[in-house]
Amino acid sequence: MTSFPILTLLVLVPAAGALAVAAFSTRRPEWTKLLALLSSVFTGALSVWLVVAFDKSNADFQFVSKHLWIKPWGISWHLGVDGISLFLLLLTGVLFPIVIAGTDPHQNHRRYLAWMLLLEAGLMGSFVSLDLFLFFVFFEIVLVPMYFLIAGWGYEGRVYAATKFFLFTMTGSAFMLVGVIATAFLAKGRGPLTFDLIELAKADFATSTGRWLFFAFAVAFAVKVPIFPLHTWLPDAHTQAPTGGSVILAGVMLKLGTYGLLRFGVFLFPEAARWSRSLWLTLAVIGIIYGAIAATMQKDLKRLVAYSSVAHLGFIVLGIFAMTSQSMTGGVMQNINHGVSTGALFLLVGMIYDRRHTRQIADLKGLQKVAPIFAGVFMVVMLSSIGVPGLNGFIGEYLVLIGSFLTARWWTVVAATGVILAALYLLWAYQRVFHGEPDDANRTFPELKLREAAVLLPLVGVIVFTGVYPKPMLDRIEPSVKRLIEHVTEKTNYVEPQPVAVAP
């Protein structure tokens, strides 16, 4: 079973789909859509199968496939999955069919779908690459379709937003490229040149070298997350992107940042990550509070959700650099939960836009009265985003906080006030949009349609299930997180603090 190259397929199936869609006749839009849907559903099925077949007792990389690619440089097609990336693959695999089935571009289906599938291939590739060079390639591939999706199918300010997005991320990538090459060459003393992540993680860099290299990577990922103050591309990109783009952007793409920090930042340069933790913890907490406050004052519903992402991602960064089993597991989980909840929120906001052609909170009123089911779904998703226990959002956030408290007490106490602000900005927005007596413009707001319900139902199901029974997820994430912490312990003098145990 392990010989079956499932990870390679996860990359190749959507890539092939993209090619096929691009090559298909423009005159048959319904066939291109079916084709795109098929390849994304097949990819999704593969990702589900991957989770089922994943061995939760094994903390190491699984389903590894390794083929030498560019021999003189030691670059290989090296793929593998562990608990940290597993659910990101599932999230990617599930969100794409939902987006493709649930949203329609206003023009040129064929190119839109081709870009979408290429995006999926790039994302899948990023999450499974165990080779620095390969990762960099995928990381860059992702930018191109997203740029075109925003610029081609976005809203009024799309060109500005797309350019900003591209420049921000490219600047980060430039640092990373230097980092990737320098890491490989500076670790060369150990043997032949290699870009292999696992080999490089064994290298010992001089303290200052490690720190410089770490920062080269960290800047690229900090832009992606985004970490305050590098976040301003995000509200524009999220707001201007078409609904499908926003869902993928918030749901999956931001996770490249947090995932990268874990997989490449902390794993390759534990000393530097430990050394600079106060900086990251502080920026994370600022992001949580600042993002929430900025979200509160937004007048555009999509911008509000975008700023809420800054706050939610802050929790993940806090969890990563607090470096306890709970905080890191919580962070990895929050990756997924945020993807599901915020993805659903963007879908819902997109549905509002489709109906009313506005995203302005002030233009909407009293929707709960005319569309109670729509409002009910929005309510559940919103409560998940607020972090009400029993729904998925709480589990990740709570684990981050309780774990971080062990190593970063006062940061955590301040970060926890984010839960108050989350309630404030979402409930206030909900009140203005859904409560009250609908005015003339909103009185004819249509109720949730069957297709929309079919798209949202799986996400709501995940929201409830994960909140009530997160154990299957936690069981698969935790061993890999533990292994990462052990790796940090090996390389530095860090020992994960444990709470004082008492007899039960």
Next chain:
Amino acid sequence: MLDVVWLIPALPLAGFVLILLFGRRLGDPKAGYLATLMCGAAFAVTVGVFFDLLSKRTEQRSHIIRMFSWVPVGSLNVDLSFLADPLSITMCLFVTGIGTLIHLYAIGYMHGDPRFSKFFLYLNLFALSMLLLVLGENMLVTFLGWEGVGTCSYLLISFWHERESAATAGKKAFVTNRVGDWGFMVAMFFAFQATGTLSYGGINTAAHTMAQSTATAIALFCFLGACGKSAQLPLYIWLPDAMEGPTPVSALIHAATMVTAGVYLMCRISPVLGAASSYAPTLIAVVGAATALFAATIAVAQNDIKRVLAYSTISQLGYMFLAVGSGAYTAAIFHMITHAFFKALLFLGSGAVIHGMNHEQDMRRMGALRKVMPITAATFIVGWLAIAGVPPFAGFWSKDDILLAAYDKSPVLWAVGLVTALLTAYYMTRQVIMVFYGKARWDDAHDEHGAHGDFHPHESPAIMLVPLVVLAGLAIIGGGINLPFSSRTEKLAHWLEPVVGGHESLTGKVSLAVIAAVVALIGIGAAIMIYAQHKAKPIEPRVLQNGWYYDATVRRFMGGPGREAFDAVAWYDATVIDGAVNGVGRLVRGTAQKIRTVQTGNVRNYAAAIGVGVVLLLAWFVVVRGNL
């Protein structure tokens, strides 16, 4: 019977799911009956569990029922499990018991509402959450219920969400509660770090071995959570506004059950509170006493029938915290139970009045209603006597216990409690007179409106009156569960002893009890003189009508400087941070524009530049590096 404790929350959960799926088809009133049935079944199971526990020996009355592993990560291992012990089952008994009565009442009250089934959907969800809260074996399960009841409270306060005030009140309740929830969360973090567990058993066992500062931190952060949920100073502001919700909600959530969750939590972690620095319980007692007095002063000047009761609830909850701070946990629980009886009764009574008055809530437009609503009036009067502390009604006994404990703690606290008792008797008498006695003022009122020429208030249907009568009975005899005559009659104290610890017998302090009863009668007498016999002018200064302007001040701060600060952050983000980004962009573009002029396309210019470059490079190698 003990192994089916899970049924207690599972039954309302089943009701919730069924109404979610079939609520619209069931409609009015079947959805209501289904919800009531589920809550009633939960009550039946609770009674069974209660007798099962009762039949066991004292030290065996604590059972953990583990459902499944909920959040297991590393050293953190939280199960979804229930704790059935005297405290939790006592809570369950009155939550499900009173809950069932209020469900039943709501079938009548909500009849005809277009969202009838949704109301019962929320109501069952609330019952589920509340039962999780009290049955939780660890702090996280309690927190699950804690946030759940908060969410239901939000949904139900803003149930009539077309009304702007209702929507705002719901949001205010949720956000204010979240301030307290933050405290609860931090308390959990401290507890986990100090004990490695979140289960009450583990935390309470470790209470005496952990650092005193840690115990203090856990206790005080929990208390902050309790202040939010149980509407104490300074977080009480959401509760008066919560009266925007339908009256059964006010009775169930904002009087009898949810708002007592804070008191329950403090009793649950009583060993930790005992191990904390002595200023912690003192602080709790002082906050409780201050809230009790503060809210009572506001209640004397309110004209809205429900707002009087809301402030009264805040005040009575203050009593319970006074008891907790004085170490009298049994008294706190005792008052919680009797208060649930009579305050649910009073709220449901006020609901019957509002119902019969076509949604009029202003007491100045009522009067003489005892003639048209005899049963409502009679039961309301029972509630009044109970809350006023007239013996032998339920409230007298429980309030007396608290005052005695407060006296032991400090005579000053006792005096504050006594003044509050005086005010309580006074404002409740005022309410009873304004609503049920005196002249009928509703005729004029409605003539002014011109809406109903011949408006007739009416008595409520039987389905609403049955709960009133049952609760009235409980408000009369409820004190019987813990009479201070001898050790044998203090049944509740013995029952709770394994959880909240031994208590000092309160028998024999008759003089204090007599003083309390006399004070209650003075309060009643004063109110009769002013409002019935008009021998003196009412004392209703504007400052009290406006609740000491506390809420207004908070609101002005939030709408003013608070909002400006938030706006400043948004402005900073758009102008400074994003401005810097755009500035860099402009700079690059501007520079590029200028540099572009260098690219003339003229070969001679390029050649010249190359020549100059070569010369400069050569010069650099020769002069600086000195070799070539």
